[in-house]
Amino acid sequence: MNGFWCEEALIEADGGPTVATGVRLETQDGRIAGLTVGVTAEPGDQVLKGVVFPAAANAHSHAFHRILRGRTHDGRGDFWVWREQMYRSAGELTPEKYEKLATAVFAEMVVAGFSSVAEFHYVHHQPDGRPYAGKHGMELAVARAAMAAGIRLTLLDTLYLAGGIGAGGAAAPLSEEQVRFGDAGAHGWLERLGALRAEVSGAFPPEMVSVGAALHSVRGVPEQDLKIVADHLPADIPLHIHLSEQPAENDACRKAYGVTPAGLLARHGLLTRRLSAVHATHLTPEDIRLLGEAGSTVVMCPTTEADLADGIGPARALSDAGVTISLGTDQHAVIDPWIEMRALEHGERLGSGQRGRFTPGELLAAATDGAAAAMATPVMPAALRTGAVCDLMAVAPDSVRTAGSVAQQFAFSATASDVTDVVIAGELVASDGVHRRLGKPGSLLAEALKEFS
Structure with missing residues (x-):
């Protein structure tokens, strides 16, 4: 199993989705196999700063x-x-x-x-x-x-x-x-x-x-x-x-x-x-x-x-x-x-x-x-829960756009520029606007678009 530790995360709860602190996710085969709240990171965990939402x-x-x-x-x-x-x-x-x-x-x-x-x-x-x-x-x-x-x-x-x-x-x-x-x-x-x-x-x-x-x-x-x-x-x-x-x-x-x-x-x-x-x-x-x-x-x-x-x-x-x-x-x-x-x-x-x-x-x-x-492929629910695919995005709560915003109202303040980490199928694939395997999308796009008039 792999582990992700989230400073904060939007999770399913009995009263509806809520933002919880110190959320640890255990993943297996690309899915969330376990979710605990109010804990610290364990050795080897991938730390996701900010507020973690479903991708x-x-x-x-x-x-x-x-x-x-x-x-x-x-x-x-x-x-x-x-x-x-x-x-x-x-x-x-x-x-x-x-x-x-x-x-x-x-x-x-x-x-x-x-x-x-x-x-x-x-x-x-x-x-x-x-x-x-x-x-x-x-x-x-x-x-x-x-x-x-x-x-x-x-x-x-x-x-x-x-x-x-x-x-x-x-x-x-x-x-x-x-x-x-x-x-x-x-x-x-x-x-x-x-x-x-x-x-x-x-x-x-x-x-x-x-x-x-x-x-x-x-x-x-x-x-x-x-x-x-x-x-x-x-x-x-x-x-x-x-x-x-x-x-x-x-x-x-x-x-x-x-x-x-x-x-x-x-x-x-x-x-x-x-x-x-x-x-x-x-x-x-x-x-x-x-x-x-x-x-x-x-x-x-x-x-x-x-x-x-x-x-x-x-x-x-x-x-x-x-x-x-x-x-x-x-x-x-x-x-x-x-x-x-x-x-x-x-x-x-x-x-x-x-x-x-x-x-x-x-x-x-x-x-x-x-x-x-x-979709014919899996989609995340609107809040993190056990059993869902582990597709996540972490959002900075202190950018010039999001500072002071209530996390559950980021739809009215955040942009993609505030997305700090993206996880797909339990793998960290992007951080701070850079794709971890492919590099900067802007450079990829500029090169690909040269071939079109």
């Missing part, structure tokens, strides 16, 4: 979008203008370049306090649509990157068949930029997904790398293919979809199918507990009811939704309806779980004119076990 779970990521940070702000426009810039970056990816870039992006996540990520992956093939040798060149590159960074990866292999909703619901063809995202129909994707699951399970430890599924959107997956997925997708993996991110998507869906995107998913039995709807920014009251009754998860990405001018999603209404809220970094305008937490609450305040829409505890839950149903 965060990033429930929605497109790693290659990191190319665009700080490079898309020199003009007006909207999501659709940004998308054209994103397509140009996607066109430059190769497995070798993507592995290097994703390793750097995942290292940035780790030092920020994330121990797991759901990577919404749709760049499957060569630019002309031909498969890579072995069919899974891009997917395995992303998996190797996660292993190098030590982050738990749920690789969401994504179905993307159409360039939009055409007249009468007909599928618009994929554009030249989108061809590499496609597959030979839903059945072809299911076959490739099955082969990928088998290859990943044989090559990587399942607690670190597993495969999930995603539908890009109702724009990218025609109705007849939604039915095929509903009938044939294995029941033991999570399913994600971009949902109602833009009003134009809702308008096209209503015109073609007579219902909203959420209504279309409900029509085919795809609104379930295993579904994670990403963004869900522009929902009707009926959409909110459907998602809540299904017990689905909604993945909010507040800094991305602000950066892309998507709008403010109805997070409080969704939570009140029975939806589980989780958080993601999407296009990585910011990679910081603490900023995403308070951006969620700030959006609610701006939209409602009221403070305290989410408690600090609810925000921390959204950043941790809110993602549990969205």
